[in-house]
Amino acid sequence: MRILLTNDDGIMAPGIQALAKRMVDLGEVVLVAPDTERSASGHGITILDPIRVKPVKISSISEAWAISGTPADCVKMAVQEFFKDGCDMILSGINHGPNLGTDVLYSGTVSAAIEGSILGIPSVAVSLASFAVESDYSLSADIAHSIAEQLFKKKANLPPNTLLNVNIPDVEANLIKGYRITKLGVREYSNVFDRRVDPRGNTYYWLKGELVKQDEMDPDLDTVAIKEKYISISPVHFDLTNYRIMKDIRKCGFEELSLNI
Amino acid sequence: MRILLTNDDGIMAPGIQALAKRMVDLGEVVLVAPDTERSASGHGITILDPIRVKPVKISSISEAWAISGTPADCVKMAVQEFFKDGCDMILSGINHGPNLGTDVLYSGTVSAAIEGSILGIPSVAVSLASFAVESDYSLSADIAHSIAEQLFKKKANLPPNTLLNVNIPDVEANLIKGYRITKLGVREYSNVFDRRVDPRGNTYYWLKGELVKQDEMDPDLDTVAIKEKYISISPVHFDLTNYRIMKDIRKCGFEELSLNI
Numbered sequence: 049m050r051i052l053l054t055n056d057d058g059i060m061a062p063g064i065q066a067l068a069k070r071m072v073d074l075g076e077v078v079l080v081a082p083d084t085e086r087s088a089s090g091h092g093i094t095i096l097d098p099i100r101v102k103p104v105k106i107s108s109i110s111e112a113w114a115i116s117g118t119p120a121d122c123v124k125m126a127v128q129e130f131f132k133d134g135c136d137m138i139l140s141g142i143n144h145g146p147n148l149g150t151d152v153l154y155s156g157t158v159s160a161a162i163e164g165s166i167l168g169i170p171s172v173a174v175s176l177a178s179f180a181v182e183s184d185y186s187l188s189a190d191i192a193h194s195i196a197e198q199l200f201k202k203k204a205n206l207p208p209n210t211l212l213n214v215n216i217p218d219v220e221a222n223l224i225k226g227y228r229i230t231k232l233g234v235r236e237y238s239n240v241f242d243r244r245v246d247p248r249g250n251t252y253y254w255l256k257g258e259l260v261k262q263d264e265m266d267p268d269l270d271t272v273a274i275k276e277k278y279i280s281i282s283p284v285h286f287d288l289t290n291y292r293i294m295k296d297i298r299k300c301g302f303e304e305l306s307l308n309i
Numbered sequence: 310m311r312i313l314l315t316n317d318d319g320i321m322a323p324g325i326q327a328l329a330k331r332m333v334d335l336g337e338v339v340l341v342a343p344d345t346e347r348s349a350s351g352h353g354i355t356i357l358d359p360i361r362v363k364p365v366k367i368s369s370i371s372e373a374w375a376i377s378g379t380p381a382d383c384v385k386m387a388v389q390e391f392f393k394d395g396c397d398m399i400l401s402g403i404n405h406g407p408n409l410g411t412d413v414l415y416s417g418t419v420s421a422a423i424e425g426s427i428l429g430i431p432s433v434a435v436s437l438a439s440f441a442v443e444s445d446y447s448l449s450a451d452i453a454h455s456i457a458e459q460l461f462k463k464k465a466n467l468p469p470n471t472l473l474n475v476n477i478p479d480v481e482a483n484l485i486k487g488y489r490i491t492k493l494g495v496r497e498y499s500n501v502f503d504r505r506v507d508p509r510g511n512t513y514y515w516l517k518g519e520l521v522k523q524d525e526m527d528p529d530l531d532t533v534a535i536k537e538k539y540i541s542i543s544p545v546h547f548d549l550t551n552y553r554i555m556k557d558i559r560k561c562g563f564e565e566l567s568l569n570i
Contacts, residue, residue, distance in 0.1 A: 090381070091351030091414040098513035099502075120351070120415075121516060124501050150427060153352040153420075153547060154381075162549075166411060190570040198562055205561065210551045227564045231550040240385050241360075252359040255382060283551040283558045286414060288423075289492040290471045290546035297544045300466065301459055303488045309451040 049075030049136045049200060052164075054122045055143065056156025058085045059104055059114045063142035063176065066185035069108040070193050071139065074200075079106060080126035082156075083114035091159040092118045101125065119160035127167055137200060138164035141174035142188045146215050148177075148270045149233035149262060152284065161211040162286050170199060171211040173284075177274050178218035188216045191279060206283075213282040217274050228278040233263035233271035310336030310397045310461065313425075315383045316404065317417025319346045320365055320375045324403035324437065327446035330369040331454050332400065335461075340367060341387035343417075344375035352420040353379045362386065380421035388428055398461060399425035402435035403449045407476050409438075409531045410494035410523060413545065422472040423547050431460060432472040434545075438535050439479035449477045452540060467544075474543040478535050489539040494524035494532035 051071055055064040059081035071077050083102065100116040113130065115122045119140065127135055140160040152158040157173050164171030174192045176183055195214060199206065206212070213232075217224060237257035246252055262271045273280035312332055316325040320342035332338050344363065361377040374391065376383045380401065388396055401421040413419040418434050425432030435453045437444055456475060460467065467473070474493075478485060498518035507513055523532045534541035 085357060088354045088356045089351070090353035090379075090420065092353040092379075092417075093349045093351070093415055093516060095349045095516050096346060098505075098507075098515060100511070100513055117516075118351075118353075124516065125514070128500075128502050150547060152549060153423065153427075154354050156353075159351065159414075162414065166414075187570075194566050194570055195563065198566060205557065207551075207554055207557075210554055210558075221568065221570070224568055226568065227566055229555065229559050229564060231552065231555065232548060239389075241389050244359075246359075250361070252361055253386070254359060255354060255356050255378075255385065281558075281563050283554050284549045285551035286411060286549070287493060288413060288545045288547070288549070290468075290544040291492065293468055293471055293544050294490065294492065296466065296468075297471075297542075298490050302456065302542050303490060305455050305459060305488055307482065307485055307487065309448075309455055309482070 050131060051075050051077045052126050052131060052135050052138045053077060053079045054081045054119055054140050054160045056086045056089060056119045057144050058082050063144055063185050066189040067139060067142050067192060068106060070189035072108060074196060077109045078130050079109055079112035080115060080122045080130060082119060082122060083116050086118050086156050088154045089118045089156040090154050091120050091162060093120050094118060119156035120163040123160050123163040135169050137196060138169050138171040139174060139192060139196060142185050142192065143175035144183060145175065145179055146177035146274060147173065147175040147213060148215055148274060149235040151235055152213060152232060158213055165209055165211040166286055168208050170206060172196060172214060174214045176216050176218060187221050191216055210283050210285050213284045215270060215274050215280040217277045219277055223277055224279060225277050228273040228280055230268055230270040230273045230280045230282045232282055233269035235259055236261040311392060312336050312338045313387050313392060313396050313399045314338060314340045315342045315380055315401050315421045317343065317347045317350060317380045318405050319343050324405055324446050327450040328400060328403050328453060329367060331450035333369060335457060338370045339391050340370060340373035341376060341383045341391060343380060343383060344377050347379050347417050349415045350379045350417040351415050352381050352423060354381050355379060380417035381424040384421050384424040396430050398457060399430050399432040400435060400453060400457060403446050404436035405444060406436065406440055407438035407535060408434065408436040408474060409476055409535060410496040412496055413474060413493060419474055426470055426472040427547055429469050431467055433457060433475060435475045437477050437479060448482050452477055471544050471546050474545045476531060476535050476541040478538045480538055484538055485540060486538045489534040489541055491529055491531040491534045491541045491543045493543055494530035496520055497522040
């Protein structure tokens with residue numbers, strides 16, 4: 049099995065290093081990740097600047113490449129340049145911090161897995177719901193390994209357009225209650241800009257979010273699962289069409305708008 | 310009505326300028342857009358660098374701000390700093406080039422509208438399906454105006470979590486066949502990296518896409534509507550959960566995985 053690992057915390061981040069070390073027994077592992085942290089880069093790709101590719105030595109695996117681009121760039125680049133005979137699986141992570149609910153839109157980690165599924169490759173994003181400066185990724189790497197094994201050795205039938213978004217609660221192994229299949233919740237933020245003045249007297253802003261609200265009523269939400277110490281697995285696809293309102297929107301009169309304008 | 314205009318082509322792009330000029334009769338228009346082109350920035354936000362905000366003079370409107378960030382940053386910033394009494398509508402565009410099917414994931418223009426809908430504001434992304442260096446945006450601005458008017462003056466009932474992704478064919482007005490409500494198609498690319506060597510002998514890559522395939526069988530797809538010279542209006546939401554496979558995925562055995570790892 050040929051496995052691509054990537055992330056958005058950058059190629060030297062401890063999360064991807066732990067994942068690389070743990071996954072080698074499943075097959076040939078190639079690491080292709082951003083040369084620096086690219087958190088919150090969403091599904092951005094690099095089309096206005098050239099992209100550089102540099103080999104990196106990582107002790108546990110044979111091949112690693114640092115890319116001057118986004119996580120989505122890394123997946124495109126890897127599949128074109130380093131997996132010419134095909135890629136069997138993409139694992140993105142282990143992200144430092146959760147990727148839950150609405151937040152997945154901003155996540156480079158999840159976007160890398162979305163890019164993988166666009167390219168038809170079974171893909172999994174893995175995040176540890178910890179904001180601690182020093183996090184231990186070994187349990188998360190074990191869990192990612194179990195999920196990948198289930199997905200491929202046991203041929204779980206995941207549709208080709210669907211990836212798994214996995215979040216792991218930041219608690220000891222014996223406190224984790226189990227796995228839960230979830231849907232993405234909604235997380236709302238406020239006070240998102242911190243206004244400051246630089247030494248030259250100019251104003252600048254830091255974008256920061258204070259979580260003010262998240263869906264908490266439905267146990268099937270990813271946000272609730274993590275809070276209740278379950279490993280959350282959400283099936284995510286890349287089709288943003290709101291099919292549920294297709295009928296209603298036809299009644300809004302857009303199709304009858306005049307063209308004599 | 311207080312209207313926010315943004316885009317991903319940058320504040321000085323002709324598409325947003327045409328839109329600003331055309332929308333002023335609908336209410337108070339404020340333009341908050343990236344200070345430079347940010348095409349393909351997806352739903353990225355800027356959390357690793359400070360964000361600068363500068364006032365810009367635009368002849369047709371009273372207030373315009375250039376932001377050193379992504380389109381999603383612009384919407385967050387605008388709503389927090391420049392629309393403290395509320396924002397009634399967000400228009401993102403007019404984008405230079407189509408935003409159809411799978412490509413909307415990469416689009417800063419569409420992501421700005423998605424950010425608007427996350428913040429509960431009725432939002433519309435507008436793109437002109439033209440790659441010509443010089444494009445005429447006046448017809449597209451008229452169409453955007455009609456859609457915005459329909460959406461608000463006539464109180465079309467768009468659910469709060471849904472935005473409209475509008476694409477306009479690049480033909481004369483009399484050749485446009487009408488409006489069509491559509492779903493997002495799939496666009497597949499190949500040969501996505503162009504490998505070159507710089508004057509110092511180092512390799513670099515340009516990310517480019519050659520469209521090799523798009524869904525063409527279903528007239529309800531946005532890709533087909535544009536090809537058939539219809540204005541395409543797709544209802545888009547920001548929930549990436551694949552609800553259709555929730556039942557099937559429960560049969561994949563993930564919830565029964567051992568925790569003794």
